[in-house]
Amino acid sequence: MSHFFTYAILTATIASGIQYTAPFLLAALGETLGQRSGVLNLGVDGIMLLGAFSTYYVAYRTGDLGLALVAGLATGAVLGLLTAFMSVTLNAEQGISGIGVYILALGLTDLLFVKLVGTPTPIKPLMGLDIGLLDRIPAVGRMFFHQNALIYVAFLLVPVLGFVLYRTTYGTKVLACGENPAAADSLGINVHRIRYSAVIAGSTMAGLAGATLLINYGIFQENLTQSAGFIAVALVYFGAWKPGGVMAGSLLYGIVTAVIFQWKSLGIIPVSDADLAATAPAVITVLALLSVGRRFRQPSALAKPYVRGA
Amino acid sequence: MRRLLASESNASIVAPAVNWRRIALTWFALPLSAVGALLVGALLIAAFGSNPISGYHALINGAFGGGYALSSTAVKAVPLLLVGVGICISFRANVLNIGGEGQIAMGGLAATATALAVPHLPAVLLVPLVLLAGVGGGFVWGAVPGFFKAYFNVNEILSTIMLNLVAVQLMNYLLAGPMIDTTTPFAVTGKIPQTRLLSKNAWLPIIVHGTQLHLGVVIAVAVALLAYVLLWQTGFGFRLRAVGLSREAATYAGMPVKRTTTLALALSGAFCGLAGAILVFGGISHRMVTDGSLTGFTGSAGFNGIVVALFGGLNPLWTIVSAFLFGGLLVGGTALQGATGVPTDLVTTIEGLVVIFVVSIDFLRRRARVRAEEPPERPGTRTRTRPGLLRLMRARA
Numbered sequence: 206m207s208h209f210f211t212y213a214i215l216t217a218t219i220a221s222g223i224q225y226t227a228p229f230l231l232a233a234l235g236e237t238l239g240q241r242s243g244v245l246n247l248g249v250d251g252i253m254l255l256g257a258f259s260t261y262y263v264a265y266r267t268g269d270l271g272l273a274l275v276a277g278l279a280t281g282a283v284l285g286l287l288t289a290f291m292s293v294t295l296n297a298e299q300g301i302s303g304i305g306v307y308i309l310a311l312g313l314t315d316l317l318f319v320k321l322v323g324t325p326t327p328i329k330p331l332m333g334l335d336i337g338l339l340d341r342i343p344a345v346g347r348m349f350f351h352q353n354a355l356i357y358v359a360f361l362l363v364p365v366l367g368f369v370l371y372r373t374t375y376g377t378k379v380l381a382c383g384e385n386p387a388a389a390d391s392l393g394i395n396v397h398r399i400r401y402s403a404v405i406a407g408s409t410m411a412g413l414a415g416a417t418l419l420i421n422y423g424i425f426q427e428n429l430t431q432s433a434g435f436i437a438v439a440l441v442y443f444g445a446w447k448p449g450g451v452m453a454g455s456l457l458y459g460i461v462t463a464v465i466f467q468w469k470s471l472g473i474i475p476v477s478d479a480d481l482a483a484t485a486p487a488v489i490t491v492l493a494l495l496s497v498g499r500r501f502r503q504p505s506a507l508a509k510p511y512v513r514g515a
Numbered sequence: 516m517r518r519l520l521a522s523e524s525n526a527s528i529v530a531p532a533v534n535w536r537r538i539a540l541t542w543f544a545l546p547l548s549a550v551g552a553l554l555v556g557a558l559l560i561a562a563f564g565s566n567p568i569s570g571y572h573a574l575i576n577g578a579f580g581g582g583y584a585l586s587s588t589a590v591k592a593v594p595l596l597l598v599g600v601g602i603c604i605s606f607r608a609n610v611l612n613i614g615g616e617g618q619i620a621m622g623g624l625a626a627t628a629t630a631l632a633v634p635h636l637p638a639v640l641l642v643p644l645v646l647l648a649g650v651g652g653g654f655v656w657g658a659v660p661g662f663f664k665a666y667f668n669v670n671e672i673l674s675t676i677m678l679n680l681v682a683v684q685l686m687n688y689l690l691a692g693p694m695i696d697t698t699t700p701f702a703v704t705g706k707i708p709q710t711r712l713l714s715k716n717a718w719l720p721i722i723v724h725g726t727q728l729h730l731g732v733v734i735a736v737a738v739a740l741l742a743y744v745l746l747w748q749t750g751f752g753f754r755l756r757a758v759g760l761s762r763e764a765a766t767y768a769g770m771p772v773k774r775t776t777t778l779a780l781a782l783s784g785a786f787c788g789l790a791g792a793i794l795v796f797g798g799i800s801h802r803m804v805t806d807g808s809l810t811g812f813t814g815s816a817g818f819n820g821i822v823v824a825l826f827g828g829l830n831p832l833w834t835i836v837s838a839f840l841f842g843g844l845l846v847g848g849t850a851l852q853g854a855t856g857v858p859t860d861l862v863t864t865i866e867g868l869v870v871i872f873v874v875s876i877d878f879l880r881r882r883a884r885v886r887a888e889e890p891p892e893r894p895g896t897r898t899r900t901r902p903g904l905l906r907l908m909r910a911r912a
Contacts, residue, residue, distance in 0.1 A: 247672065251867075297874040300611045300672055301825065305874060308818055309867025315860035320563055428808070432680060439673040480688035487680040491663075494677075498668035 218467045219460065223352060226459030227359040228253070228418040232437035233444070233451045234359075234366050235281075235410030240441055241370060242403035243383040243506040244292045247303025249411045250434025251310030252284045256415030258314040261425040262321060264328040273328075274355075274416050281412015284310075285405035293400045296510035307434075315427050327424045355417045360452070362410070367448040379403050383504035386511035396511050411437075436490070443493045445501040454493070461486045544879070545826055548872030549840075556865045565855035577850025578843030586726035590797070592842030593735045594619065594790040594813070598820025599827060599834040600742045601786030605657075606829050607746060608779035609759040614660060614675025615787045615817025616809040617682030618653040622788025623795045623812060624689060625652025626717075627710055627803040630796070631694065634714035641716040646734070646792050653788015654781050656682065661780030665773035671780060679817075683809045690805045709804040719797040731793035735838075738786065742831040755779055790816060814845075815863070822866045825873050841866070 232249050239246045246252075256277040264273035288306060291297040318325075330353075370376040378399050381389035386396045411434065418433065419425060440458060444450030465486075469479045557567035578588050598615045605612040612618075626649035636644065660678060663669035691708035698711045719729040746752040758765045758775045766772050794812065795803050805811060823841050827834030848862035 291871065291875055295875045295878040297878060300613075301821070302871060302874045304613065304818070304821060305867050305870030307867070308822065308870060309864055312860045312863025312865070312867055316559070316858055316864055319858045319860065428810075432676065435673075435676040436680075439677060442670060442673055477692050478688070480684045480691065484681045484684040487677045487684075491669075491674055491677045491681075494669045494673060495663060495667050498663070498670070 214467065214471070218463050220352070221467070222456070222460035222463035224356060224421055224459075225462050226455045227352075227356040228414045228421070228433055229437050229440060229458055230359045230452060230455040231362065231414035231417060232411045232434055233440040233455055234362050234448060235407035235414070236438055236441045237407075237444070237446055237448060237451055238366060238370070238379065238410075239404045239407035240507055241383045241446060241504055242379045242400045243386060243504055243509065243511070244289070244400050244404050245299040245303065245438075245508040246285075246288050246292070246404060246407060246411075247300055247435075247438060248284065248288055248306025248310070249303075249408075249414075249437055250430050250432060251303075251307035252281055252288075252408050252411040253415035253418065253430045253434045254314045254428070255284060255310045256280045256412030257419040257429050258317060258415075258425055259412075260416040260419050261328060262317070265322065265326065268329065270329065270420075274413070277412045277416030277419075278409050279412070281409040281415070282405055284412070285408025286401075288408060289401045289404040292404065292510065293397050296512065299508045299510075311428065314425075314429075318425060318427065322425070325424050325426065328420075330420065330423050353420065355413070355420060358413075359417065363448045363452045370448070375399075380504075382511075383506055386506050390511070390513060400511075436487075439490050439494065442497055442503070443490060445497055446504060454490075458486050458490065461489060544876045545828065545873065548869055548876050549826070551872045552865045552868035555868050556861055559861060559864065560855055560857050563855075563857055565857055570851050570855040570857065573854035574844070574847035574851040576847075577853075578847030583726060584846065586723065586728040588839065588843045588846045589732050590727045590729065590842075591845050592838040593731045593793055593797070594816035595820050595823045595841055595845075596735045596739055596835060596838035597786045597790035597793070598816050599823035599838050600739050600831045601657075601783035602821050602824035603827070603829045603831050603834055604742060604746065604755070604786070605779050605783035606824065607759045608755045608776060609762070610661070610664065610776060610779050610783070611672050612657065612660075612675055612780055612783045613672050613818075613821070614657065614678050614784070615820050616813050616815070617675070617679035617817070618656045618784040618787035619791040619794065619813045619817055620682045620686045620809055621656040621784075622649035622651075622653035622791030623803055624686060624694075624791075625649055625788065626792035627713065627795055628689075628694065630713045630717040631710065634716070636716060638716040638718075638720075641714065642719065642730075642796070645717045645796055646789060649788045649790075649792025649795075650785045651788065653791060654785040656788070657784015658777060658781035661777040661784075664780065665776040675780075679809060683807075686809070686812065687805050687807060690803060694803070696802070707804070708807075709802045711802065713796070713801050713803075715801075717796050718801060719793065727799075729797045731797040734789075734793070736835060738789070739831045739835050742786075746831065751775075751778075787817065787820070790820075819845075819866060822870050826869060 232253060236246060236249055259280040260273045260277035263276040264270055267273070284306065288303070291302045292299050370379065378389065378394050381392075381394060382396050382399045389399075390396050414437070415430070418430060422429065436458065440451055440454040443454035444452070465474065465482050468474045469476070469482070474482045553571070557571065560567040560570045576584070578584055598619070601615065602612060626645040629645050629648035630641065633641065633644070656678060660669070660671050660674035663674050664671040687708060690710065691706070694710050695706070696709055696711040719731050721727070721729050722733065746756065754765070754770045754775050757768070757770060758772050758779070762772055765775075791813070803812070809817070819841060823837045824834055826841070827837035844862050844865065848859035851857060851861065852859050
C-alpha cells in the first residue's frame with residue numbers, strides 16, 4: 206500500500222515537474238538563440254507577461270485557444286522587434302533596456318487586465334494529449350506522454366534549436382555574430398539582420414512561454430510570471446549556452462520546484478518551513494552559476510553592440 | 516553603463532567647436548524622454564476613454580499641490596532616492612545591480628530583528644542602531660553577488676535577481692515563523708505574517724508636525740550628498756569609476772579591481788538596506804508585514820530606483836531631483852486614478868517607457884559626440900573607443 210502510494214506520488218511529481226519546466230525551457234531556448242547572436246535580452250519576463258496576457262485576453266473573448274496562442278506568439282514577435290531595435294539599431298545598453306521592457310510590460314499587463322478584464326474568469330484548459338499508445342506504458346506512460354501539446358513543443362524545440370545552431374548555415378552565421386561580428390561582417394554576413402532575426406525568433410518563443418505558463422495556470426493574475434523570465438535568462442548561463450544544457454537546467458529547476466511543492470502538500474516539509482524550502486531552486490541556480498562562471502565562456506560579443514568600423 | 520556616463524569625462528578633456536546639437540541632446544535628452552513617456556501615457560489614458568489633460572492635472576495636483584501633497588511625495592521619494600543613489604554607485608562601477616528589491620527586504624528584516632531584540636534601548640541609541648542594522652543587512656545581500664562577480668565571474672544581473680527570489684522566501688519564512696507577532700492571540704489575528712508593534716524608541720521622529728515628513732527624508736538627502744562626495748572627491752570613488760570605465764585599464768594601473776567591484780555592489784546593497792529600514796520605521800503601521808511578495812514591502816522601489824538613477828544621469832545630486840519627481844508620480848498616480856479611473860499601474864508603464872526612452876536617446880547623444888570629437892577611425896579597428904583611463908587621469912591632473 207505505502208509502496209504504491211509513494212510510487213503514484215513520484216510519477217505525479219515528475220509529471221508536474223515537467224509541466225513546470227516547459228515555460229522556463231521555451232523562454233530559455235529563445236534567450237539562448239538571442240544570446241548566441243550576441244544580444245542579451247533581459248526583457249524576457251516582460252515579454253512572457255504580455256504574451257500570457259494577450260493569450261488570456263483572446264481566449265477569454267473568443268474562447269478559441271488556437272487564436273489565443275497566435276496572439277501570444279505575435280506579442281512576443283512585436284516585443285522582439287522593439288528589443289532588437291533598441292539593442293541592434295540604437296546600440297542601447299542591453300542590461301538596462303531589458304529592464305525597461307520588463308517594467309513597461311509589468312505596468313501594461315496590470316493596466317490592461319484591470320481595464321479590459323476586471324473580474325477574471327478561468328479559460329478552457331488545454332487537454333492532455335495522448336500520443337498513440339505511449340501513455341499506456343506502465344510507470345512512465347502518464348508521466349511523459351499525457352501532457353498538453355505545448356509541453357511537447359517545448360521539448361521538441363531542444364533538438365530543433367540544436368540542429369539550427371550547429372547544422373545549418375543560418376546557425377553558423379548566428380554563432381559568428383555572437384563571437385566575432387566584425388569577422389562575420391567582413392565575410393558579407395549582415396550582422397544586424399542576423400541579430401534582428403535571432404532576437405525576434407527568441408522573443409516569439411518567450412511569448413509562447415508566457416502562453417504556456419498561462420495555459421498551465423488557466424487564469425491570468427498580476428505578475429503571473431513571478432520572475433520566471435529572469436530565471437530563464439539565468440538558465441541559459443546555467444546551461445552554458447547549449448540547448449541540451451539549458452534543458453537540463455530547466456528540468457532541474459522545474460522538478461525541484463515540483464518536489465518542494467509536493468512535499469509541502471504532503472506535510473513532509475512542515476508548513477512553517479515551506480517558505481525556507483522554496484528558496485532551494487534559486488539557491489541551486491546561484492551555486493550552479495558559480496561553477497559555470499569559471500568553466501564556460503559566454504559568447505564573446507554578448508551584450509556588445511556592433512558598430513561597423515568602430 | 517560606460518556609455519551613459521562617458522559624456523562628461525570627454526567634454527572636459529577636448530575643447531570642441533560649439534556643437535549646439537550636442538548641447539541640446541545633452542541637456543534635453545532626459546527631459547525629452549520623460550515628455551515622450553508622458554505622451555504615450557496620455558495616449559493610453561485617452562484610449563481608455565478619459566481625458567488625459569484632466570488626468571495629468573489631477574496627478575500634478577495630487578503630487579505637488581500643497582504642503583500635505585509635497586510631504587507625501589517627499590516621504591515616497593525616500594526609498595527611491597536611497598536605492599537610486601546605490602544604483603549610481605554600482606552602475607558607475609559598471610556593475611548592474613538589479614537586486615534592490617531583495618536588498619531592501621533584507622535591510623528591513625535586519626533592522627526589524629534588531630528592534631525586536633533590544634526594544635528597550637533609548638531612542639537616541641535605538642534609531643541609529645536599527646538604521647545601521649538595515650545598512651548591514653543590505654550590505655551583506657549586495658556583497659554576496661559582488662564577491663561572486665569579482666572572484667567567480669558570475670553575472671551580477673542574474674545572481675542579484677536570484678537573490679531577490681531567495682530574499683522574498685526568507686522574508687515570508689521569518690515573518691510567518693520566528694518573527695511573528697506573538698503578543699496578540701492567533702485567534703484574533705488569524706496568524707497574519709507580521710511582527711508585533713515595534714518599539715516606539717525605534718520609530719523615526721516626525722520632523723514637521725501634521726505631516727508624515729520623518730527623519731528619513733533628511734537622512735536620504737544627506738546620504739545622497741555623501742555619495743556624491745564619495746564618488747568624486749575620494750580615491751575610492753575615483754577607483755570605482757575607473758573600474759567602471761575600463762576594467763582592463765584599472766587592472767593595468769594596479770587598482771584592486773576585484774575588491775572595488777565587490778564593494779561597489781555591497782555599498783549599493785547597503786543603501787537599499789537603509790531604504791528597507793526606513794520603510795519599516797518611517798511607515799505608518801510600525802510593523803514589518805508581508806503579503807507574500809517583495810513588491811508588497813518595497814513598493815517596487817528596487818526597480819523604480821533604477822529608473823530614478825538613470826533619469827538623474829547617474830549623479831547622486833540630480834538623483835535627488837529625480838527621486839522627488841518620481842515620488843510625485845507615485846503619489847499623483849492615486850489622484851489620477853480617482854479622477855480618470857485609470858489604475859495606478861499607468862505609473863509603472865510610464866516608468867518603463869522612461870527607461871526605454873533614456874537608453875534609446877542616449878544613442879543620439881553618443882552619435883552627436885562622436886561626430887564632434889572623434890576623428891574618423893582607421894577602418895578595420897574592431898573595438899569601440901572608450902574614454903581610457905589615461906585620459907581620465909589627465910583630466911584630473
